[in-house]
Amino acid sequence: MTYSRKLKITVPCSSSNIGPGFDVLGVTLSLYLTLDISIFEPSSVKENYNTEVVLTYSGEGKGKDGVPLSVEKNLITKTALYVLACNNIYGFTAPMTINVDNPIPMGRGLGSSGAAVVAGVMLGNVSGNLGLTKDRMLDYCLMIERHPDNVTAALMGGFIASYLRELNTDDTGIPHSEELEKKNDTINKFSSQIVPERIGHYIKLNWAKEIKAITIIPQFEVSTAEAREILPNDYNKNDVVFNLQRLAVLIMALSQSPPDADLICQAMQDKVHQPYRKQLIPGLSEIITNVKPTTHPGLLGICLSGAGPTILALATHNFDNISKTVIDMFAKENIETVVKVLDVVEDGAQGCRAL
Ligand SMILES: Nc1ncnc2c1ncn2[C@@H]1O[C@H](COP(=O)(O)OP(=O)(O)OP(=O)(O)O)[C@@H](O)[C@H]1O
Numbered sequence: 067m068t069y070s071r072k073l074k075i076t077v078p079c080s081s082s083n084i085g086p087g088f089d090v091l092g093v094t095l096s097l098y099l100t101l102d103i104s105i106f107e108p109s110s111v112k113e114n115y116n117t118e119v120v121l122t123y124s125g126e127g128k129g130k131d132g133v134p135l136s137v138e139k140n141l142i143t144k145t146a147l148y149v150l151a152c153n154n155i156y157g158f159t160a161p162m163t164i165n166v167d168n169p170i171p172m173g174r175g176l177g178s179s180g181a182a183v184v185a186g187v188m189l190g191n192v193s194g195n196l197g198l199t200k201d202r203m204l205d206y207c208l209m210i211e212r213h214p215d216n217v218t219a220a221l222m223g224g225f226i227a228s229y230l231r232e233l234n235t236d237d238t239g240i241p242h243s244e245e246l247e248k249k250n251d252t253i254n255k256f257s258s259q260i261v262p263e264r265i266g267h268y269i270k271l272n273w274a275k276e277i278k279a280i281t282i283i284p285q286f287e288v289s290t291a292e293a294r295e296i297l298p299n300d301y302n303k304n305d306v307v308f309n310l311q312r313l314a315v316l317i318m319a320l321s322q323s324p325p326d327a328d329l330i331c332q333a334m335q336d337k338v339h340q341p342y343r344k345q346l347i348p349g350l351s352e353i354i355t356n357v358k359p360t361t362h363p364g365l366l367g368i369c370l371s372g373a374g375p376t377i378l379a380l381a382t383h384n385f386d387n388i389s390k391t392v393i394d395m396f397a398k399e400n401i402e403t404v405v406k407v408l409d410v411v412e413d414g415a416q417g418c419r420a421l
């Protein structure tokens with residue numbers, strides 16, 4: 067077979083919530099999922115080429131337990147097939163090899179599933195020559211991952227506030243992969259579904275250039291679905307107001323240079339998700355309570371990254387000292403960790419014809 071074109075899709079990871087911004091705030095960080103794709107000339111006219119799409123993983127993500135390589139089960143290719151099915155294309159339209167390099171740890175709260183969904187939508191777009199804009203791709207992403215914070219940040223880049231408009235009852239879409247596998251739904255269930263338009267709304271916010279993201283990543287997974295299940299359906303009014311007040315202050319405080327550590331630290335407090343997730347993440351309570359700018363110069367604020375278990379520490383300097391304290395607190399719980407100091411990146415997902 068001769069390949070007709072080579073493509074590279076690059077999607078950044080993201081950290082969402084940032085304390086009080088549950089399901090609202092997302093920030094794009096300098097760790098990338100990449101797909102190297104070779105699309106081959108079809109040898110004959112066939113309904114679909116799914117059996118001739120070879121999916122491999124290399125790099126840090128190589129051999130990740132539990133990542134299915136079947137195109138109907140892998141989150142990236144399943145998402146692509148969903149996008150194609152919604153456009154009356156029932157399968158990949160040519161033989162392909164897709165090599166995935168994914169250093170974004172899965173189930174850790176760094177938006178690995180969000181990055182995979184964005185990559186899948188971009189793969190479906192290019193495979194079906196659909197010509198989707200990024201804003202239209204966001205609609206497809208949000209039909210799959212219903213919290214907008216990770217996928218919007220991964221797609222658009224930067225520090226983002228977003229929301230999902232109300233969807234009416236007949237707006238279905240692939241629920242998150244774990245739910246889909248349980249229900250054994252097939253992609254064709256979504257054939258020719260009209261994906262509603264302008265589902266997501268977002269705004270890019272300013273981020274002070276001095277602020278870096280220290281991510282302290284425990285070596286165990288927390289499923290986002292599980293971490294969302296544990297949250298109450300009803301909230302005390304005072305707790306809601308507590309978060310709303312801090313969210314508004316935090317957005318402005320993170321844009322100001324030089325950053326005000328006391329203002330950011332106070333504004334990063336949360337009563338909507340972190341208190342309930344403490345039971346899933348040993349050490350979280352002690353870390354958030356005791357690691358402060360007053361005890362760690364350079365630190366601005368600390369919180370759970372997404373649904374966790376990763377800890378996000380925003381800081382301008384003194385990264386080693388800050389991360390060592392958190393490492394030691396997790397170690398007391400017999401939890402091993404990996405530390406990555408990342409930059410906030412303004413560019414989101416990129417799809418381009420490789421040279
Ligand atoms: N690169 C990938 N390739 C295939 N599947 C992936 C990939 N990344 C994530 N997934 C799927 O998503 C699951 C992890 O999603 P989950 O939302 O639970 O964690 P997360 O995205 O790391 O955390 P958060 O959503 O809090 O940032 C994995 O178990 C896997 O099924």
Ligand SMILES: N[C@@H](CCO)C(=O)O
Nearest residue numbers: 082088089213372373
């Ligand atoms: N806002 C989502 C982010 C998941 O990455 C949650 O906290 O469940």
